[in-house]
Amino acid sequence: MKVTANIVVLFLMLTLAGRSVAIAPAAVIGEEGVVASRSSWASEVGAEILRNGGNAVDAAVAVGFALAVTYPSAGNLGGGGFMVIHLADGTQITNDHREKAPLAATRDMYLDEQGEVIEGLSTRSHMAVGVPGTVAGLIDVLERFGTKSLAEVISPAIRLAERGILLDRDLAGQFERRQKDFAPYAASREVFSNRGELWQVGDRWRQKDLATTLKRIRRYGKAGFYEGRTADLIVAEMQANDGLITREDLSSYESVWREPVRGTYRGYDIVSMPPPSSGGVLLIQILNMLETLDLNASGFASAATVHAMIEAERRAYADRAEYLGDPDFFPVPVATLISKEYALRRYQDFDPGNAGVSSDIKPGQIQPESMETTHASVMDSAGNTVAYTTTLNLSYGAKMIAAGTGVLLNNEMDDFSARENTPNFYGLQGRRANAIEPGKRMLSSMTPTIVLKDGEPLLATGSPGGSTIITTTLQVILNVVDHGMDLSDAVSSPRFHHQWQPDRIVHEPAMLSLDTLNRLKEMGHEQWFAVPNFLGRGIGDANSVMRTKDGIVGMADPRNAGAAVGVSARGK
Numbered sequence: 001m002k003v004t005a006n007i008v009v010l011f012l013m014l015t016l017a018g019r020s021v022a023i024a025p026a027a028v029i030g031e032e033g034v035v036a037s038r039s040s041w042a043s044e045v046g047a048e049i050l051r052n053g054g055n056a057v058d059a060a061v062a063v064g065f066a067l068a069v070t071y072p073s074a075g076n077l078g079g080g081g082f083m084v085i086h087l088a089d090g091t092q093i094t095n096d097h098r099e100k101a102p103l104a105a106t107r108d109m110y111l112d113e114q115g116e117v118i119e120g121l122s123t124r125s126h127m128a129v130g131v132p133g134t135v136a137g138l139i140d141v142l143e144r145f146g147t148k149s150l151a152e153v154i155s156p157a158i159r160l161a162e163r164g165i166l167l168d169r170d171l172a173g174q175f176e177r178r179q180k181d182f183a184p185y186a187a188s189r190e191v192f193s194n195r196g197e198l199w200q201v202g203d204r205w206r207q208k209d210l211a212t213t214l215k216r217i218r219r220y221g222k223a224g225f226y227e228g229r230t231a232d233l234i235v236a237e238m239q240a241n242d243g244l245i246t247r248e249d250l251s252s253y254e255s256v257w258r259e260p261v262r263g264t265y266r267g268y269d270i271v272s273m274p275p276p277s278s279g280g281v282l283l284i285q286i287l288n289m290l291e292t293l294d295l296n297a298s299g300f301a302s303a304a305t306v307h308a309m310i311e312a313e314r315r316a317y318a319d320r321a322e323y324l325g326d327p328d329f330f331p332v333p334v335a336t337l338i339s340k341e342y343a344l345r346r347y348q349d350f351d352p353g354n355a356g357v358s359s360d361i362k363p364g365q366i367q368p369e370s371m372e373t374t375h376a377s378v379m380d381s382a383g384n385t386v387a388y389t390t391t392l393n394l395s396y397g398a399k400m401i402a403a404g405t406g407v408l409l410n411n412e413m414d415d416f417s418a419r420e421n422t423p424n425f426y427g428l429q430g431r432r433a434n435a436i437e438p439g440k441r442m443l444s445s446m447t448p449t450i451v452l453k454d455g456e457p458l459l460a461t462g463s464p465g466g467s468t469i470i471t472t473t474l475q476v477i478l479n480v481v482d483h484g485m486d487l488s489d490a491v492s493s494p495r496f497h498h499q500w501q502p503d504r505i506v507h508e509p510a511m512l513s514l515d516t517l518n519r520l521k522e523m524g525h526e527q528w529f530a531v532p533n534f535l536g537r538g539i540g541d542a543n544s545v546m547r548t549k550d551g552i553v554g555m556a557d558p559r560n561a562g563a564a565v566g567v568s569a570r571g572k
């Protein structure tokens with residue numbers, strides 16, 4: 001097998017706000033398989049694994065390790081993720097390697113004596129760090145469904161860390177913008193600055209400590225991270241800075257195999273991530289509500305379609321706040337929430353001509369800069385398909401590297417509800433279901449999803465973007481199923497988002513014509529928030545793959561500088 005060079009090239013140099021922005025090649029076709037991720041280096045690593053006879057699971061795990069090196073704002077060893085897997089033999093399973101609250105965590109750990117949330121404690125302190133799950137998850141997935149050895153899938157990441165990568169505008173720009181965030185942490189300064197100076201485009205960027213940590217994982221497997229020298233260094237970092245993670249937290253961490261949540265939508269099967277992600281449940285719940293309407297007839301981006309979607313999203317996100325949490329700690333009513341019958345009931349008061357009102361809670365800010373988390377999709381010619389979303393939570397997580405490890409630590413604890421009905425960074429609220437408890441997984445919105453038609457995988461998709469992950473994934477699916485778009489259009493088309501609270505519509509400017517906007521305002525949709533147009537980042541980053549009659553198409557979301565790489569049998 002050789003890589004296809006048959007790339008539909010879309011390389012645009014755009015001038016935006018006075019600076020050039022590179023938009024990476026977008027869609028590719030590969031007969032033997034395709035990898036789409038936020039990092040061209042990581043996608044190439046995955047494609048090479050496919051070329052060498054690995055399956056989609058081998059490739060996804062290799063991509064996961066590579067992203068920890070080449071896309072440090074979200075790829076990680078020090079965070080967590082969810083993987084949804086469909087195998088050619090029909091097996092469908094998910095791996096939950098979400099971070100956990102340390103055993104010393106308590107419900108009110110982010111509150112002061114007056115019961116007020118202490119600003120920044122759950123995002124910018126060592127107490128923000130959840131027990132990382134990524135290394136356990138990737139290794140468990142590989143051991144159960146992969147065909148390659150750990151050494152084979154992790155070595156490319158080691159090479160990238162050891163030999164270094166030539167910094168492109170994307171990464172050099174990120175490091176520059178984050179200098180203030182890294183400043184308090186010596187180990188972060190050491191990695192993200194060039195001896196105190198800014199890294200420049202074209203500089204070779206090596207990560208020696210990270211390479212050493214990866215080598216320990218290659219040699220000792222999970223013990224190379226959760227025990228021994230790496231664990232010692234992480235615990236030392238915690239003890240020196242009032243962090244909570246102990247040796248026991250690390251050595252007792254285990255990934256969890258969970259049955260996917262499953263739904264149907266207009267004859268397609270939806271297979272997605274169950275709790276502790278809210279993603280799959282909300283996706284299916286919203287699809288069930290929308291299935292009662294003819295969105296194909298009302299059309300893409302029409303006022304009627306946008307209104308119907310907003311009203312379905314409003315109801316689903318309200319349920320999220322009440323019912324969604326870690327199922328190992330709270331009885332999440334999944335079966336009810338994803339049932340068609342419940343959707344009918346929930347949507348029966350939908351008024352096609354009038355907007356509902358969420359409630360009076362003061363709107364928080366949704367921050368367009370927060371392109372944390374990252375999604376990769378892989379499909380091989382046998383039909384093995386992986387949708388993988390992984391995260392440190394906010395961009396570069398807690399911004400701190402555990403000294404001596406090269407490992408950036410997450411700030412996932414902010415995904416818990418620090419106090420009832422108090423919005424987190426994303427403006428999301430929660431109650432008892434998502435309260436902090438020792439050893440509990442914080443609620444996520446990550447929505448890695450596989451869509452099947454007649455039992456065959458059609459589409460793998462998902463996205464970063466905090467609370468907007470679910471609605472981004474939803475829109476890719478609606479674009480394919482209802483609006484008949486090809487993958488390129490389905491991923492590129494403008495997006496919007498509503499999450500019940502704050503009660504407003506966040507949208508890319510290109511999403512809404514003046515006519516649509518005016519009609520929606522007449523219906524009573526009053527609060528609007530435009531994020532920069534999609535070429536200036538926009539909403540989501542849905543790196544997706546889709547089976548077509550011409551082969552497997554991969555599409556890196558053109559909002560960002562990722563890449564899809566195809567593998568062909570034809571030697572072209």
Ligand code: GLY
Nearest residue numbers: 393444445446466
């Ligand atoms: N940290 C974002 C999420 O898991 O939803």
